[in-house]
Amino acid sequence: MTLDHIPTVDLDDLRSQNPLERALAAEAVKLGFAHFGLVYVANHRLNPALLDRFYASYQSFSQRPEAHKKSLSRAEQWFQRGWTPPNTEQAVTGGQPDFKECYFMSPTEALPQDKRRYPQLYADNVWPEDALDFRGSFTALSRALQEAGELLLEGAALALGLDDQALRSRVMNGPHVTRALRYLPLAKSQVGTGIVWGEEHTDFNMLTLLPGGRFINPQGDPCPKPDNGSGLHLRTRATEETPGGERVAGVAKPGCIIAQVGQQLEIFSGGCFLATPHEITAPMTPGYSRLSLAHFLHTHTDQVLAPIGALATEAALDAYNPPVLAGTYDIKTLVDIGLAPKSAIDQLGYRHYDRVKKERRRAA
Numbered sequence: 382m383t384l385d386h387i388p389t390v391d392l393d394d395l396r397s398q399n400p401l402e403r404a405l406a407a408e409a410v411k412l413g414f415a416h417f418g419l420v421y422v423a424n425h426r427l428n429p430a431l432l433d434r435f436y437a438s439y440q441s442f443s444q445r446p447e448a449h450k451k452s453l454s455r456a457e458q459w460f461q462r463g464w465t466p467p468n469t470e471q472a473v474t475g476g477q478p479d480f481k482e483c484y485f486m487s488p489t490e491a492l493p494q495d496k497r498r499y500p501q502l503y504a505d506n507v508w509p510e511d512a513l514d515f516r517g518s519f520t521a522l523s524r525a526l527q528e529a530g531e532l533l534l535e536g537a538a539l540a541l542g543l544d545d546q547a548l549r550s551r552v553m554n555g556p557h558v559t560r561a562l563r564y565l566p567l568a569k570s571q572v573g574t575g576i577v578w579g580e581e582h583t584d585f586n587m588l589t590l591l592p593g594g595r596f597i598n599p600q601g602d603p604c605p606k607p608d609n610g611s612g613l614h615l616r617t618r619a620t621e622e623t624p625g626g627e628r629v630a631g632v633a634k635p636g637c638i639i640a641q642v643g644q645q646l647e648i649f650s651g652g653c654f655l656a657t658p659h660e661i662t663a664p665m666t667p668g669y670s671r672l673s674l675a676h677f678l679h680t681h682t683d684q685v686l687a688p689i690g691a692l693a694t695e696a697a698l699d700a701y702n703p704p705v706l707a708g709t710y711d712i713k714t715l716v717d718i719g720l721a722p723k724s725a726i727d728q729l730g731y732r733h734y735d736r737v738k739k740e741r742r743r744a745a
């Protein structure tokens with residue numbers, strides 16, 4: 382199996398009611414998600430001109446003063462909305478803080494009961510007041526990516542032999558986020574010192590969609606890749622012939638976007654699909670930054686993460702036990718990657734152990 386075998390899923394096949402066309406898309410998803418952990422997606426309905434406009438507006442936002450960006454930063458919301466400063470998040474694998482700044486927003490309006498239960502995961506969006514183009518293009522792209530992702534989940538369900546809504550229904554009203562990323566330019570002294578833009582990791586959500594990024598030259602203009610050292614790299618499933626998997630450059634075919642499997646989808650599939658390990662390497666040329674956009678579809682927080690239906694074989698149950706509430710899983714992971722404080726874990730257990738002590742004291 383080589384990289385040329387990464388399949389392309391045509392979303393028009395999944396928009397169709399024709400079972401043969403839907404089966405064709407499901408076949409492509411099956412091969413892509415099982416071996417590579419990713420597929421290329423065609424007919425995604427993302428406007429390329431809008432993507433260009435978004436990157437221009439994001440580049441201009443990123444040049445604003447640090448104090449202004451900090452006013453849009455929400456540590457108390459675990460950075461799930463607004464601006465995330467550099468060196469905040471870190472990968473679970475090696476713990477190197479990522480060399481990037483980000484901006485988070487959600488395409489969907491949260492249900493009131495979800496906001497109450499998980500205020501950070503379902504927080505309201507935060508926007509700079511005077512950046513209408515940034516807000517408008519970001520929101521439109523985020524909604525288009527959400528729609529494409531939900532359709533793709535129908536194909537994923539069919540590929541797993543499930544009802545076509547089995548996965549899509551599990552992400553309804555979920556804490557979806559779209560994230561704009563700016564990987565920071567390296568100084569001359571930092572090049573070749575082992576700094577990576579994003580350490581190798583797997584995403585903890587259901588499905589990640591990547592419409593393709595832009596390099597920015599030291600003058601602040603979009604430019605081609607400065608050298609072959611930089612960019613997104615993905616690792617395919619380990620096999621007997623390739624026990625470390627194969628390293629694949631994450632560049633989509635022209636006109637396509639990339640969709641990759643997250644941990645939650647791997648769990649539901651009982652390991653039939655693979656959460657894609659991926660890494661973003663930094664260039665060997667100083668002064669170049671990279672803008673990128675990633676949309677994360679999440680399982681609704683009330684869902685239980687465990688292999689579903691016939692996918693719950695004994696081996697799958699052993700691999701993914703115990704079942705965990707998706708909201709709990711989100712909190713645990715956000716603590717692990719440094720976005721939520723460690724105290725968030727304490728809220729997952731009983732919080733009133735001191736009551737008996739107090740009552741006994743009062744009774745004495």
Ligand SMILES: [Fe+2]
Pocket residue numbers: 582583584659
């Ligand atoms: Fe990632």
